[in-house]
Amino acid sequence: MASHRRIWWILLAYFFIMPASELTAQSHSGLDRPPYELVVSQMKKVARSSESGKLVNYGHSQTGKALWLLQFGPRQKPVRHGVVPGIVVTGGMHGTEYMHIVDRMPRWLAAAAEQPGAVSQFLEAGVIYVVPVLNPEGFGNGGRGNGKIIDLNRDFGIAGALKPRFTQPESRSLGRFFRRQAVENNVNLQLAMDYHCCKGALLLPSAVAASQQDRAAHQTIAHLMQQNVDSRYQAGTTPDILGYAPAGTLKDFFHKCFGALSFTFEGMRLTETRKFGGHTKWLSAIAGYLSYRGPTFRTEAVSE
Numbered sequence: 314m315a316s317h318r319r320i321w322w323i324l325l326a327y328f329f330i331m332p333a334s335e336l337t338a339q340s341h342s343g344l345d346r347p348p349y350e351l352v353v354s355q356m357k358k359v360a361r362s363s364e365s366g367k368l369v370n371y372g373h374s375q376t377g378k379a380l381w382l383l384q385f386g387p388r389q390k391p392v393r394h395g396v397v398p399g400i401v402v403t404g405g406m407h408g409t410e411y412m413h414i415v416d417r418m419p420r421w422l423a424a425a426a427e428q429p430g431a432v433s434q435f436l437e438a439g440v441i442y443v444v445p446v447l448n449p450e451g452f453g454n455g456g457r458g459n460g461k462i463i464d465l466n467r468d469f470g471i472a473g474a475l476k477p478r479f480t481q482p483e484s485r486s487l488g489r490f491f492r493r494q495a496v497e498n499n500v501n502l503q504l505a506m507d508y509h510c511c512k513g514a515l516l517l518p519s520a521v522a523a524s525q526q527d528r529a530a531h532q533t534i535a536h537l538m539q540q541n542v543d544s545r546y547q548a549g550t551t552p553d554i555l556g557y558a559p560a561g562t563l564k565d566f567f568h569k570c571f572g573a574l575s576f577t578f579e580g581m582r583l584t585e586t587r588k589f590g591g592h593t594k595w596l597s598a599i600a601g602y603l604s605y606r607g608p609t610f611r612t613e614a615v616s617e
Contacts (some may be wrong), residue, residue, distance in 0.1 A: 414580065431600040513545070
């Protein structure tokens with residue numbers, strides 16, 4: 314009995330004496346997450362100082378926190394009925410997988426937009442959206458789910474899905490926003506990249522094999538990743554790489570509903586943050602590739 318009491322005292326001392334940051338701030342990636350409010354503050358700072366960046370509140374989370382994204386471009390007003398090519402980069406879906414990549418993208422994009430290169434050329438007529446944190450509650454408490462402990466990466470709907478999707482405000486708000494962008498602003502979402510941890514791989518959408526041309530384009534993005542980020546990283550569908558087939562993922566939603574080249578990037582634990590320069594080179598290469606790729610416009614209804 315005495316030994317059991319000692320164990321309980323040790324456990325209590327661990328939880329009450331250990332700094333809160335050690336209990337809640339560190340993710341599976343091995344990196345400490347900043348407060349969500351700090352990420353938003355940095356986004357606002359970029360928006361104020363950037364000529365091409367605009368801060369957008371696209372909805373609210375399960376507990377009422379504002380959901381934010383940064384929109385860069387287009388520089389030129391689109392011609393009437395003209396297609397606006399788009400790229401979206403997202404992160405913070407799971408609070409356990411903070412990579413310190415997507416939250417650094419806004420500042421880099423603001424600078425790249427003002428310099429000659431593939432990014433500024435793409436933004437002449439195109440738009441790039443950056444969503445550093447899709448799930449504020451999970452990001453804040455280090456959980457995989459949102460305020461209702463729902464995995465948002467199983468909640469994005471596509472036509473014909475057996476299980477109802479868009480049950481959560483975070484996924485529903487994102488879906489509505491991009492559908493409005495397609496319908497009202499004629500945005501042709503050409504590529505979507507969702508950052509996760511910790512496999513060291515690039516996951517392709519489940520339906521990519523249905524079209525040889527579509528698969529070839531996805532493979533081109535994968536080759537660019539291997540050239541610029543890490544040549545050792547594999548590319549394939551989720552069953553190919555992880556051995557299971559999830560439904561309701563963000564990459565499948567963007568691929569099926571918008572015809573976008575769509576991916577989940579799985580960074581490596583601890584080391585991915587040091588490859589940020591490679592990720593910016595990869596995004597620049599993607600922008601250059603998409604500047605020469607034709608539109609893939611397709612928009613299906615998003616559940617209310």
